[in-house]
Amino acid sequence: MKETCQLDVQVDKEQLDLEGETIESIDDIKLSRFIEINSLHLVTEYNPVTVIGLFNSKIKIHLLLMMNKASPEYEESMRRYQKAAKLFQGKILFILVDSHIKANEKVISFFKLKMSQLPALAIYQTLDDEWDTLPIEEVSVEHVQSFCDGFLKGKLLRENHESEEKTPKVEL
Template identity: 35%
Template sequence: MFLGVFCLLVVCVSAGDKKNGSVLRLKDVPAAEAFIDSEEVTVIGFFETEAARGYKEFLDAVKQMDKLPVALCSEKEVWAKYGISSDTISIFRKADLHQEHLKLSEAKKIDGDGLARFMTMNNIQYVTEYNQASAVGLFQSAVKVHLLLLSDRGRSDSDPLQQLFRDLAPKYTSKMLFVLVNGREKSNTRVLEYFGLKSRDLPRIGVYDGVSDKKWLMPAGEISTERVQNFCDSFLTGELQKQKEQESPEDKTEL
């Protein structure tokens, strides 16, 4: 109970601080653990001093990240906890249990816009909307299997389907990344074509395996929790791969 309340307070303070032009500062390991556990994705700027290279640019980038919880930490005990040895910007994700570290000493160029792009690209949540920025983080993740909800977000069934997706996603942590593809976006036309779909066919559920570069569509019909879960499980157990594919072989294609 106490930890839950503390996590909530951390998030509220973080949001408030960002609006006031400052960022939450983490003073010890328990505070850092609570902060990281408070959201699906969190960012910590590990800077030894305010004079450090990239510090001001980091604060500039933070102003652009309205919904992403961000904190600062100069406490070496916390640095040791997360394997930080020099000024670093770190992103902590629950969806694939990943930590992405940007060592500022190794960066050739540092500016606020560039750091904001770094945080945006790596903002991979339990359910991530597919776009040009998020695609980078999705394909760089060690989790190469993507479960896609290809949906026309203008339809009335869109929100319930997204909620179904969000409810299931945590069960497949580090096994699958759940991705929302808005079929109304022209930039996503290629994704629909890759799955052999048109906007009139939506909503549909598909799985993409980045290792084999193969795809599967869940048979058309009701999109229910049970059907989606069975579809996921059949892929993870290998049953889906064993089924005879009805489509002809195709050249390797990236989304």
């Protein structure tokens, strides 16, 4: 008989299985982490309701896609962004910031981006306020994966990031 732990994820309508060697070595901490990570949306939209949960998440690296939800490219871009999110599930929290919403301009300016540079990706590590941005013409799984992998390896794309003043921590 094969032991399996199944989790029906209501937010993304997906069923995830924990099986094999993983299930044999699981303890309450690992099971809690599996449930917590997999019960999150693949992509969470940034808004006043979700912001508290985002900053209280155990996942301390956040990737923000800043784009206009009304743009013709939105649906295809989100499909690709969600696909990339699966690659980093449990490591990076994927967030959508709708640039069409006036209140979100504060988030965009925090990352020193202008509306003319959107769509863009911004990655942020909450523990040390380290961040980087990548204006993109098109959201692709490859762009997202490369940007995230680079950040995880300590590579920053921003020019002169070492001489740049640390951005003061502000509530977004």
